[in-house]
Amino acid sequence: MARVDYYTLLGVDRGASADDIKRAFRKLALQYHPDRNPDDLDAERRFKEIAEAYAVLSNPEERARYDQLGSFYRPDGAPPTPEDLARALGEVFGGIFGRRADAQAGEDLRYTLSLTLEQVAEGGEHDLKVPRQVNCRRCESTGAHPDGGRRDCEHCAGSGKNPGGGRLFKPRCPRCDGRGFVVVKRCDRCDGAGRHGSEDVLRVKVPKGVATGQKLKLRGRGNEGLRGGATGDLYVLINVAEHSLFRRRGADLLCDVPVTFAEAAMGADVPVPTLSGGTIIRVPPGTQSGKLLRLTGRGLPTPDGKSPGDLHLKVVVEVPSRLSDEQRALLDKFSRLAEPGTHPQRDAFRKAVTRG
Ligand SMILES: [Zn+2]
Ligand SMILES: [Zn+2]
Structure with a gap:
């Protein structure tokens, strides 16, 4: 916004009273209000300037700051918010002007972001291409062909106000919906x-440890609104793909580790996967099928930055589905050599069954 002196903008001198300022603003606001100057960008810009000037000068504290700083003054270092403007308008007009009645808010959008478990573990940025509706620059969102696509509304003679309405604030013309023109040739x-449709390319930061069903909200990245309507939001829905090796339980990961009968009985160093690459675990001698071995902290990170989950490795003894004659002979010999007490679970079970 151009830095024009606020007093000059409102046409008052530096000693003006609060009432003088209010009166000056009211007069100018009526003159430049967007509802009275449809599609006049100059009037809209002017209106915003005087609204900003009023927002500052009508607040005694801000006015004192402005008097002190002059052209170095910035209202909180930022342009006035819509709330500032609404407050300024509400004070003077008591809420006669609001958002344009025919404004249409843009729709919220959903976008599903599919992630691998490895991406969940790493977190980081992802580039999205999101199809959405944006305002048409060619026709300035009027829908009318720029080359003779519109003509003045006959009902309201191009004013957009209902000719039968009140004196100062006429209601909108029903024929043209307050626009002052009708479209004769479409854009x-x-x-x-x-x-029209467009593709928004944007980068989204995904925190570590997200889960399926979680949503990230990107404000103002939905469809654009029409005629000053607010832009919708974009919801990025997280979908974590199934992993070929890991199952997920919160931040913990589970993985089956098949071993041979001999490895389980004699013990072995077994290669296992983790999300950050392979490692070796020691399966101790005499490990039973179903035994869980844990790698602490090798699960998933959590979004709140607390300690990460664990990786649970479940030892699953795989019995050979067929045997050669030699293997069969050796296993037979092994069985006969088995000493009492080496299969306590099996022995107890058999005993219970025979007794029952
Ligand atoms: Zn258009
Ligand atoms: Zn009309």
Whole structure:
């Protein structure tokens, strides 16, 4: 916004009273209000300037700061918010002007972001290409062909106000919906809709440890609104793909580790996967099928940055599905050599069954 002196903007001198300022603003606001100057960008810019000037000068503290700083003054270092403008307008007009009645808010959008478990573990940025509706620059969202696509509304003579309405604040013309014109030839870019499809390329930061069903909200990245309507939001829905090796339970990971009968009985160093690459675990001699071995902290990170989950490795003894004659002979010999007490679970079970 151009830095024009606020007093000059409102046409008052530096000693003006609060009432003088209010009166000056009211007069100018009526003159430049967007509702009275549809599609006049100059009037809109002017209106914003005087609204900003009023927002500052009508607040005694801000006015004192402004008097002190002059052209170095920035309202909180930022342009006025819509709330500032609404407050300024509400004070003077008691809420006669609001958002344009025909404004249409843009729709919220959903985008499903599919992640691998490895991506969940790493977190980081992802580039999205999101199709959405944006305002048509070619017709300035009017839907009318820029080359003779519109003509003045006959009902309201182009004013947009209902000719039968009140004296100062006439209601909108029903024929043209307050726009002051009717479309006779549709815009060839948006086909008359005022908006058209576009592809938004944006980068989203995904925290570590997210899970399926979680949503990230990107404010103002949905469809654009029409006629000053607010832009919708974009919800990025997280979907974590199934992993070929790991199952997930919160931040913990589970993985089956098949071993041979001999490895389980005699013990072995077995290669196992982790999300950050392979490692070796020691399966102790005499490990039973179903035994869980844990790698602490090798699960998933958590979004709140607390300690990460664990990796649970489940030893699963795989019995050979066929045997050679030699293996069969050796296993037979092994069985006969088995000493009492080496299969306590099996022995107890058999005993219970025979007794029952
Ligand atoms: Zn009309
Ligand atoms: Zn258009």
